[in-house]
Structure formats: structure tokens, C-alpha cells
Amino acid sequence: MTNQSLLNKLQKDVENIVSTVDKQFKELSISELNQKENVDKWSVLECLEHLNRYAAYYNQAIQKALQSAKADTSESAYKNGWFGKMSIDMMSPENRKKQKAITKFNPVGSQLDKTVITQFLTYQQELLTFIATAKSKNINQRKVPVEFFKLMKMKIGDALAFVVTHEQRHILQAQGVLKKLTAS
Numbered sequence: 001m002t003n004q005s006l007l008n009k010l011q012k013d014v015e016n017i018v019s020t021v022d023k024q025f026k027e028l029s030i031s032e033l034n035q036k037e038n039v040d041k042w043s044v045l046e047c048l049e050h051l052n053r054y055a056a057y058y059n060q061a062i063q064k065a066l067q068s069a070k071a072d073t074s075e076s077a078y079k080n081g082w083f084g085k086m087s088i089d090m091m092s093p094e095n096r097k098k099q100k101a102i103t104k105f106n107p108v109g110s111q112l113d114k115t116v117i118t119q120f121l122t123y124q125q126e127l128l129t130f131i132a133t134a135k136s137k138n139i140n141q142r143k144v145p146v147e148f149f150k151l152m153k154m155k156i157g158d159a160l161a162f163v164v165t166h167e168q169r170h171i172l173q174a175q176g177v178l179k180k181l182t183a184s
Helices: 003-025 030-034 044-068 082-091 115-134 156-183
Strands: 142-146 149-155
Touching: 003 044, 003 115, 003 156, 030 044, 044 115, 044 142, 044 156, 082 149, 082 156, 115 156, 142 156, 149 156
Parallel strands: none
Antiparallel strands: 142 149
16 A cells, blocks of 8 residues: 555545544434443443544644654555554454553543534544645654653554544444444
């Protein structure tokens, strides 16, 4: 996969996420958005709030990395770094292994309203802007500090792919919440 094909794929993935949230979650009532299967599971809004908390960190870190990244529009092959690949694989929707959220990213018990959706969509527009900017940058540079261990840095391309993959995982989780609640 080339740098440009990775970024084009990520752009389409984010556009699909935005479309899903617009079509499936935006018009639900606050009651429906906060419903849970049980106390240990997240509601639709908790899934989105979890992603908002990650975006608050990673959007800023990616933006800063892109500002200092070298220009590059070549069609060179993109190769994940080892930590980036491990992080992306761990968050992949195909990975059914349950991951425990870091406490500050766990929204369980939060009082949430529809501003969570508005904020989520704002973060997605920022992410689309970063992906567009990345198309003229060297995304193979290790410039994005990992949130829980800032001395370790991910490649810009890996950080973008991690964020999008993580979002896909939790959008599927939110869709699953809705499906289970409407089936009962």
C-alpha cells in the first residue's frame, strides 16, 4: 500500500463513520442514546464519548506532528512501525478480544447528552482535514507521542490509522448496542 492509498482509504473510512453517526445515532432520543444492555456495558453515547476523549489528545498530537513533518507527495510504499501495527491490530474490529479502557478514557457513569455527538462530528471534520494535509507530508516520520507513554512515538500514518481503526471498533460497538436494545 502506498502513502496516498492509505490516506485515501482512511478518508473513506472517516466519511463512512460520519455517515453512520448522522444516519443511525443523530436522530435518536437522549433516552435511546443512553440505554445500556447492563451496567457493565456502554451506551451509544458512552462509546462516542470514549472516542471524543481519545480525539481530544490524538487530534492535537497529529496536528502538531503534521505541522513539523517534511513535505512529501511521493507514491512510496507505506510500512507500519512495529508499535503502530500492534496498536492498529489490537483495535481492529476483527479483533474480538475485549480491551480495557484506560480510566480517564472510560466514560461509564458520565452524564451525557447530544453535545457528545456534535463534538464527535467536529473531531471527525478535523480528522478529515488532517488526512488531507497528510497527503502532502511524509507520514513515515515518528512524530506522534503515544498518549499513555509519550516518550514512544508512532509514525504519523500509524497514528491516523490507529485513530480511525479505534473509531470503527467503537462505532460497531454502538451499533451493536442499538441492535440489542431494539431486538428486546
